[in-house]
Every structure is written in structure tokens, then in C-alpha cells.
Amino acid sequence: xxxxxxxxxxxxxxxxxxxxxxxxxxxxxxxxxxxxxxxxxxxxxxxxxxxxxxxxxxxxxxxxxxxxxxxxxxxxxxxxxxxxxxxxxxxxxxxxxxxxxxxxxxxxxxxxxxxxxxxxxxxxxxxxxxxxxxxxxxxxxxxxxxxxxxxxxxxxxxxxxxxxxxxxxxxxxxxxxxxxxxxxxxxxxxxxxxxxxxxxxxxxxxxxxxxxxxxxxxxxxxxxxxxxxxxxxxxxxxxxxxxxxxxxxxxxxxxxxxxxxxxxxxxxxxxxxxxxxxxxxxxxxxxxxxxxxxxxxxxxxxxxxxxxxxxxxxxxxxxxxxxxxxxxxxxxxxxxxxxxxxxxxxxxxxxxxxxxxxxxxxxxxxxxxxxxxxxxxxxxxxxxxxxxxxxxxxxxxxxxxxxxxxxxxxxxxxxxxxxxxxxxxxxxxxxxxxxxxxxxxxxxxxxxxxxxxxxxxxxxxxxxxxxxxxxxxxxxxxxxxxxxxxxxxxxxxxxxxxxxxxxxxxxxxxxxxx
Amino acid sequence: xxxxxxxxxxxxxxxxxxxxxxxxxxxxxxxxxxxxxxxxxxxxxxxxxxxxxxxxxxxxxxxxxxxxxxxxxxxxxxxxxxxxxxxxxxxxxxxxxxxxxxxxxxxxxxxxxxxxxxxxxxxxxxxxxxxxxxxxxxxxxxxxxxxxxxxxxxxxxxxxxxxxxxxxxxxxxxxxxxxxxxxxxxxxxxxxxxxxxxxxxxxxxxxxxxxxxxxxxxxxxxxxxxxxxxxxxxxxxxxxxxxxxxxxxxxxxxxxxxxxxxxxxxxxxxxxxxxxxxxxxxxxxxxxxxxxxxxxxxxxxxxxxxxxxxxxxxxxxxxxxxxxxxxxxxxxx
Numbered sequence: 001x002x003x004x005x006x007x008x009x010x011x012x013x014x015x016x017x018x019x020x021x022x023x024x025x026x027x028x029x030x031x032x033x034x035x036x037x038x039x040x041x042x043x044x045x046x047x048x049x050x051x052x053x054x055x056x057x058x059x060x061x062x063x064x065x066x067x068x069x070x071x072x073x074x075x076x077x078x079x080x081x082x083x084x085x086x087x088x089x090x091x092x093x094x095x096x097x098x099x100x101x102x103x104x105x106x107x108x109x110x111x112x113x114x115x116x117x118x119x120x121x122x123x124x125x126x127x128x129x130x131x132x133x134x135x136x137x138x139x140x141x142x143x144x145x146x147x148x149x150x151x152x153x154x155x156x157x158x159x160x161x162x163x164x165x166x167x168x169x170x171x172x173x174x175x176x177x178x179x180x181x182x183x184x185x186x187x188x189x190x191x192x193x194x195x196x197x198x199x200x201x202x203x204x205x206x207x208x209x210x211x212x213x214x215x216x217x218x219x220x221x222x223x224x225x226x227x228x229x230x231x232x233x234x235x236x237x238x239x240x241x242x243x244x245x246x247x248x249x250x251x252x253x254x255x256x257x258x259x260x261x262x263x264x265x266x267x268x269x270x271x272x273x274x275x276x277x278x279x280x281x282x283x284x285x286x287x288x289x290x291x292x293x294x295x296x297x298x299x300x301x302x303x304x305x306x307x308x309x310x311x312x313x314x315x316x317x318x319x320x321x322x323x324x325x326x327x328x329x330x331x332x333x334x335x336x337x338x339x340x341x342x343x344x345x346x347x348x349x350x351x352x353x354x355x356x357x358x359x360x361x362x363x364x365x366x367x368x369x370x371x372x373x374x375x376x377x378x379x380x381x382x383x384x385x386x387x388x389x390x391x392x393x394x395x396x397x398x399x400x401x402x403x404x405x406x407x408x409x410x411x412x413x414x415x416x417x418x419x420x421x422x423x424x425x426x427x428x429x430x431x432x433x434x435x436x437x438x439x440x441x442x443x444x445x446x447x448x449x450x451x452x453x454x455x456x457x458x459x460x461x462x463x464x465x466x467x468x469x470x471x472x473x474x475x476x477x478x479x480x481x482x483x484x485x486x487x488x489x490x491x492x493x494x495x496x497x498x499x500x501x502x503x504x505x506x507x508x509x510x511x512x513x514x
Numbered sequence: 515x516x517x518x519x520x521x522x523x524x525x526x527x528x529x530x531x532x533x534x535x536x537x538x539x540x541x542x543x544x545x546x547x548x549x550x551x552x553x554x555x556x557x558x559x560x561x562x563x564x565x566x567x568x569x570x571x572x573x574x575x576x577x578x579x580x581x582x583x584x585x586x587x588x589x590x591x592x593x594x595x596x597x598x599x600x601x602x603x604x605x606x607x608x609x610x611x612x613x614x615x616x617x618x619x620x621x622x623x624x625x626x627x628x629x630x631x632x633x634x635x636x637x638x639x640x641x642x643x644x645x646x647x648x649x650x651x652x653x654x655x656x657x658x659x660x661x662x663x664x665x666x667x668x669x670x671x672x673x674x675x676x677x678x679x680x681x682x683x684x685x686x687x688x689x690x691x692x693x694x695x696x697x698x699x700x701x702x703x704x705x706x707x708x709x710x711x712x713x714x715x716x717x718x719x720x721x722x723x724x725x726x727x728x729x730x731x732x733x734x735x736x737x738x739x740x741x742x743x744x745x746x747x748x749x750x751x752x753x754x755x756x757x758x759x760x761x762x763x764x765x766x767x768x769x770x771x772x773x774x775x776x777x778x779x780x781x782x783x784x785x786x787x788x789x790x791x792x793x794x795x796x797x798x799x800x801x802x803x804x805x806x807x808x809x810x811x812x813x814x815x816x817x818x819x820x821x822x823x824x825x826x827x828x829x830x831x832x833x834x835x836x837x838x839x840x841x842x843x844x845x846x847x
Contacts, residue, residue: 265623265667273626275663283629285645290636298624368620372681375584376637377609513587 004095008103009110016111026118032457033058033122035464040129042468049131049225056223058123059140061460062116063215066148067176068453069112072446074155075172077104079165080444083264097254101247105156112148116141132223139222139231146239147215151176153246160250161257164264165445180214187211213238266363270304271297291373291386292393299359300394310397313348317341317401341405348398350429356391357433358448361504362440365511374512380505420486427493428455434500441507534562536595537689537720538583543592545578551744552578555592558739558749560722565715567735567752568724569833571841575744576724577617580693583722584614596689610638612689613682617697617724619674623667627658627677630666631684638685648684656680656710672703679710690714692723696730708734732756732833740840747840755836762787763804764829765812768797770822783807783815799829 016022040054081087081104090100120141126132155172162168187207211217218235221227276282281304287293296302301309320340361384364370373383432455439454440447538560545553553575560566570576581587582594585605593600599607622630631652635645653659656676661669666677675695682690692711696704708730711721725731731738732752739749748755769776777789780800785807790799802812813826831839 263667268624268665271624273663274628285642286629286632286636288636288639288641290633293636294622294633298622367623368616368618369622370620371581371586371614371616372620372634375586375609375614377606377639378637379606509586513581 002099004093004099005102005106008090008095008099009107012104012107013110016107022111026115028457029115030119030122032061032460033119035461037122037125037129039464039467040126051126051129052131052223052225054129055123055126055132055137055140057460058119058126059144059219059223060216061456062119062144063147063219064456065453066112066144066151066215067180068449069148070151070155070176071169071173071449072443073108073112074105074152075158075168076165076445077108077156078159078258079162079168079264082163082258082262083165085261085264087258088261091258097251097258101156101160101250101254105152105247109148109152112152113145116144116148131225133227135231136222136227139227139229139233140219142231142236143215143218143222143233146236146243149243150239150246153243153250157246157250160254163262164266169445179210180216183207183210184214184217209238213242215239266298266367268298269301270308271302272304289386289389291383292390295360295387295390296393299356299363300391306394306397309394310400313345313398313401316344317405338405342402345398345402345405349395349402352395352398353392353433354436354448356394357436358440360387360391360440361437361508362447365441366444370508370512374509380508384501384505384508420483420490424486424489424493427490427497431455431493431496431500434497434504438500438504438507441504441511534564536560537562537597538722539593539595539598540579540583541593543579543582543589543594545575545582545587545590553582554744556741556744556746557592558746560720561737562720563715563718564736565711565721565723565734567731567738568722568741569726569728569731569738569837570724570741573743574741574841576741577693579741580614580691580722580724584612584691585609586614610685611687612691613685613687614691615678615682615693615695617694619671619678621666621674621677621681624665626663626665627653627669627680628662630677631680634681635684640685645684648686652680652683655683655713657706670703672699672706675699675703675707676710679707683714688718688720690719690721690723692721694724694726696725696727704730728833728837738833740837742841748836752833756831756833762801763809765800765802765809766792766797766825766827766829767800767816767823768825770824772796773821776821779819779821780816783812783819785811796824 036054036057040050043050043053078087078100081090081100087100095103123137123141124134127134127137151172154175155168158168158171158175159165162171187204187210213235215235218233221229271283272278272281274282274285283297283302284293300306317340320337364373374380376383432451435454436447436451439450443450536559540559541557543553543556544551556575556579568576568579578587582589582601583596585601585608588602595601596608597611601608622633625633628649631649632645635648640648653662656679658673658676658680661673666674669677679692679695682692695711696707699707704727711723711734715721723731723735735752737749737751738755740747740755767780773779776798777791780786780789780798785803785805786800787803788801791797792799800812802808807815809828813823816823816826
């Protein structure tokens, strides 16, 4: 077992070592830390505890990156072998489940740990800047390491159970979103209901357990002034325990899910055949713009998926409306309801658009269908935009709820009309979407988290840069008020969109000719 | 016509009949990938209505040539015209008149056969009634009528290859570019595919096919181009290639009576370079020096030596042999 696992590990580490981009990514992160360090040094004159500010930025950035890595880096070790149809060959080479699991997951963990250790010496400089102690630094890094192991374990489990990398990444994402983003507000909401009854105590206990196991909550505690607890906190122990649990379960169910080779081709989802009994639900004949038809049905899920999404979003709104009208908690106001409908449906639109952006060109690249597509007597622009329109039809349910919210529940139009800040955000969201689809033509999986990481780094870089500029030039940025900065930012975003579109067209053409 | 002077040059000028129009006309085409020169001043033509084979070892430049002809790759130098249209400047016109089948199975596996073909029909701009008619014809031609509602993912490799071929036909192209269409297919599927190609040629389509399966190309193709290391070794008719004399022509002789000394007797003739018995049969292969002895002279010498002849003929080259000769010995001077 050890020999097989060791061989696999060695191979993966060598491949990682040969890849320039992993070294560049580490270097980029260290570079960003140096910029942050300079910023902390400059702000030391008027801000207390600059070391703590610097260290806080670093650890939260790490926590976000580790969570994003869960969506791509950690959720594909076994599915990529399934998709390449090499898992059976590994099993035939007398590698048992434990060897495969260790051999495939440990190198990825090592790569991430190297990423953490590369920055560790620099973070110690935070102590000299003041505001943070060595025990805080150690506790924070233990916390991050435990979170990393948890995410790796979860990703490995999803990778064992799911057939395809896309489904493994989606499953990991859902669990992480529930764990890191839904549990904390739920915990506080349930906690505020007074004496728990029925199943509420159990739910509350579970939420309590999950809430305190979250890296973000624990980092909050670690970075408070006067922290003097042990580095081996409940969060560290629970995360490592959960990681071991996920590994053990992956081992136990490995044969059940991977004993037989199964097709990894994309599935049709809710699309039904032409000869299905209910006419309305049949997949219709191709439209005159066939590309829009294809992507609406085979990427966005088609009419059945749209109906399902409409019902899902509608029920969430209806539930909220019911809570509002019957005033279950006495806390909701009419304004809250309006805000909920508009903001939730708007967020749903943005999330769906991001997911479609990661698939719109990637599916053609992944399944090598670009030569057929780009060989059509159409321009690359026509093909690209038609595909985008097809995917955007999938956002119609969420957009409809949004429009209903805006039309029926007035009072929130100012979000879209009022400030230039909103349009700056939207323009940069456009850059983000373009970046996702462009990156999806380079990486096998994980264009979405990679784009988030790049935007995040870019945003931090921009903040650092503008902060330094303000300090160096003693506030000339303040003179550029009245929306000048916003307009410049929108113009930059538009220029970037144009550049990425051209680069995407070029990449598509190259891939088709490969 | 080509730089590689491979082209058959008939000794007698052909009768003044009208040559078919060139569908593909490639002149001094060169293309490199970084330091690798994939195509080096390649020139050849594919004539209308012909089934033209494109043969070469792995890495010879076949797929690069096909991708340039089908407009997916822009040539770095040289001129490529399809139906008289430039592949760079008149890309749309070229694409609308041809169908390209790449060497890998690039289909939307989650679609049914009918959905897949219907999608490409619509993508080529065909209306619903045209699509209905063409899809019916295409499914019938490729013998896929009974499987039209099957998911592509569930089809065998041979069936998927038929679907790919059907997809190429949905816009009723005048020119078909097929890159290794028979690779990975079992013998039955290969034979069936070749039958379909014969039918398509009879329908007047020009077919440019790259393949490794030489025996089938020899039976199928009217003309052939052999490429090696980015250079054309031969381009012309298949008949011309197969009957092209080697340096030392070979004849097959079957004596009417068994004679144990025949090898010795024939070996002593002036101009005979070698005699060998073929697989312990009553047939002999006689290699001669064409400067000293031709077919008539050899036959006369055999009769003069009192050897009764059952059969006599010049040995034709197989495409395999021609391919090996041309790709091993380098460019003929």
C-alpha cells in the first residue's frame, strides 16, 4: 500500500514542481504580502496596531483561498482519473483504495501547505509592526491548516462519490456554502427565537457545533487583542477530526462507487426526448439560431429546468411573503420583504451568470467539439455571442422574479438608478464573468474560483495602490470626486472586457485548430 | 504542379479532353509550429468529383494540411483555394460548401442522433422543411434511421463515426474532408464506411480522405497524395502510382511444366538481376535491368530457352510498397 501511494505521490509532486504556474502563484502571493507590508508600514504613523491589520488581511485571504481551492484543487483528485479512464488502470496495477486516496490527495495537500509555509516567515514581520503576538500567529496558522485538511477531506469524499469533476466541485461548493455562509446567520436567527422547542434544540446544537468549527469564526476570536488560548482549539480539533472522518468514509465507499467503470459523459439533466408523452416537456426541434437552442437546452437546462427554478425561487419568495404577512416573528417589515425579493433574485442572477460563464465555452473545449463549431460558416463573434445568449436564457426565472419585485414592490429602483457605485460594481462583475469564461479555456476545472482569486487579489492590489497613492500625494484622490473615479473605473472595466473578448476569440480559434 | 516533382508525367501527351476543375488548389503551402516545420512548400490539387487519398506517416503534416483547407488554421505562407475561394479571405464561402470530419470523436454525447443532426442542420441555416428532408436522406444513407432517437453516448464507436459522417453531410457539401475516418473501427464498420464513401462519390461529391489504411484507399481512391515530413512525395492518379516503374521492374512468371533448373536457366539470361520462387509455388519473380531487358525480351528469352509459359505479367506495386518506397528513400530527384 505504502509503495503504491508513494509512487503516485512522487509523480504528482514532480508534475507540480515542473509547472511554472504553481511557482508563479506562490510568488504572486508573496509579492502581494510585501505590498501589504509596505502599506502597513506607511499607515503605522496614524493607525494603531498595523501588524494586526496586516496579519488579519493575510489570514482571511488565506482562508478564502483555501475554501476556493476546495471547489477545484481538492475536489478533483479521483474524478479526473475517472474522466481520463485511468482509475481502472490504477486499480489493475494492484493499487488499493487507500493507496489511491493517499497518493492522489496528499500531494495536493502538500502543495497547499507549501503555499502556506512560503508566506509564514513574512507574517512573523507582523509581530515587529506591533499589535499581534507569536501565539496569535501560530494559532491562526494551525487554524488555517486544520481548515485546509477539512476542505481537502471533503473534496476527496465528493471526488470519490461523484462521477464527474463538475459534480464533485458543485457538491463541495454546496457543502462549503452551507457550512461557512448559511450556518452562522442561521445559528444567530435560531438563537434569537427564545426557548427552543421540538427539533429546534437539535438543530440549534448542530448549528452551534458547526458555527464554532468554522475557520472564519475562530480567526475572529484568534485576532482579538489579548488572545491567550491554546493553538489546538476546538476548531482545529474538530476540523482535523472531520478531515479524518471524510478520508475514512472515502476509503470505505471507494469500491462501491468506483468498483465498476461508469460513463463520465455529460448528462441531459431534465431534458426529455422528442418522443416523450407530454408534448410541453419534450425537447423541441433546433431553433433557427441553433447555438442559442443548444446552449439554452444543454447548458442552461432548457424549459423544464427554467420551470423548476421559477418554482424554487417562487417558493422562497412565497415563504418569505408568508412569514411577512402572518408576521411570524414580529420582526419583518414590508420594506424587509421588498428588499429580500429584490436582493435575493438579483444575487441569484449573478450566481447563475457566474456558473454559466464557467461552462459556456468550457464544455466545447472539454468535449473537443470546437472544430465542428468553429467550422460553421459563421463568424467567431456570432458563435460566441449566440452561445452567451443561450446561457442567459437560463437566468430568465431569476430575472423575472427580480423584475416582478421591482415592478410590484416599488422603492428599490434606486439601487439600480441611484449611485454610480452600483454601475462600477456591475462593470467589474462583467470583467469577472469574462475572466471566468476566458480562464475556463485554459484550466480543466476551477475557472470560477481562480477568477474569484484573481479578482480578489486585484481588488486588494487596487486598495493597497490607492491607499499608498493617497498617502504619498496627501489626498489628491479626494479632489477627484463627483464621480470621476467611478467613471474611470467603468471605462477601465469596459476596456478590459474588450481585451478579454478578443483574447477569448483568439483562444477559441486556436483550440479549434489544435 | 508540385515542388516535390512527384507528379506522374505521362510519356504520351493526354488526349485533348477537358480536365475537371480543381476543388482544392494548394500552392507552396508552408506552416510551422514553433521550431517544427510541419509543411514545407506543399503543392497539390484535388480535382472535382474525385476521391482523393492523403497518405503519410504520423506527424507527416496531414492533419495540419486538412485544418488549413477547412479554414480552422490560417496558413503562414502559400496559397490555398477551395472552389476558387481563398481559405483566409473567403472563409465563409469555403465553409458553406464543405464538411469536415476531424479525427477525434467530437460529438455532443448527451444529445440523441436526431437532435445532433438537427442542430447542425439549423446551424448551417437550413429551414425546418429542408432539415426534415435532408435528415431523412442522411440517416438513410448512413443507415442510422433505426437509431435516430438513441443517445450518442450509448452508440458503438462505428456508429458514432457514422453519426459524425452524417453530420458532415447535413449541409449537402460539395467537398468532404475526412481525417482518419476509419481509425479505430472494426473491419465490418470499415467496410461499411467505405461503401458509404463510394456512394457519395457516385453522387458527385469530391472527397479528400486522410487515412492509414492503405489497402482500402488503393481500392477506393482515384488519386492520391503522399506526404512525409511536411513534403509531398507523390501526387497524382492512383493508377499512375501503382503502375509506376521501380528502378528494377519485376515480372511474375508461371511455367507450364515443373523444371528444377529454371532458376539457374533464367538467372543466366543477359539483363536478369535475380530470380526467386514465390512462397514455394510454381511462380517465380524475375527482376530485370530495364536498360538490357524489357518485357518482350524476357518473354522471348524464356520461349527460346524452351520454357513453356502458363502466365506472364509485370508485377504491380501495392500501395503499401509505394508508400514505403516513397517515404523511406526521400524526395526523388
